[in-house]
Amino acid sequence: xxxxxxxxxxxxxxxxxxxxxxxxxxxxxxxxxxxxxxxxxxxxxxxxxxxxxxxxxxxxxxxxxxxxxxxxxxxxxxxxxxxxxxxxxxx
Numbered sequence: 001x002x003x004x005x006x007x008x009x010x011x012x013x014x015x016x017x018x019x020x021x022x023x024x025x026x027x028x029x030x031x032x033x034x035x036x037x038x039x040x041x042x043x044x045x046x047x048x049x050x051x052x053x054x055x056x057x058x059x060x061x062x063x064x065x066x067x068x069x070x071x072x073x074x075x076x077x078x079x080x081x082x083x084x085x086x087x088x089x090x091x
Contacts, residue, residue, distance in 0.1 A: 002051040003029040004044065008059030010037060013066055027064055 010025040028035040028047045036043045048054055 001029075002031065002047075002054045003027075003057060004047060004054050005029070005057045005059050005064055006044075008062050008064035011063050011065035012037065022063075025064075 005027040008025065008027070009022050010027065011022045023039055025037060025039045026041070026044060027037050028043065030047075030051070035047065038044075
C-alpha cells in the first residue's frame with residue numbers, strides 16, 4: 001500500500017541543536033518504506049502520478065513520528081538480575 005501523509009507536524013527524531021526539532025511537512029510511504037519527507041508539495045505530484053493506489057491521510061493537528069519500538073522494557077528488573085537465583089520462584 002502506498003500512503004501520503006499530509007499537513008502533519010513531522011518529528012524526525014534526528015535534529016541537531018541548531019535545527020528545529022519539528023516541521024510541518026508531507027511523508028510519502030511506498031509499500032513499507034518511507035519514499036520521501038518534504039516540507040512542500042514538490043514531490044507530491046510525482047508520487048501521485050506514479051502510484052494510482054495512494055491512500056491519503058490528512059494529519060492536520062497531528063504529529064507524525066517514528067514508531068515507539070521496544071517501549072515495554074524491563075530495565076528496572078535488570079538491576080535485580082541474579083539477586084535471588086538460589087530461591088524457588090514462588091517464595
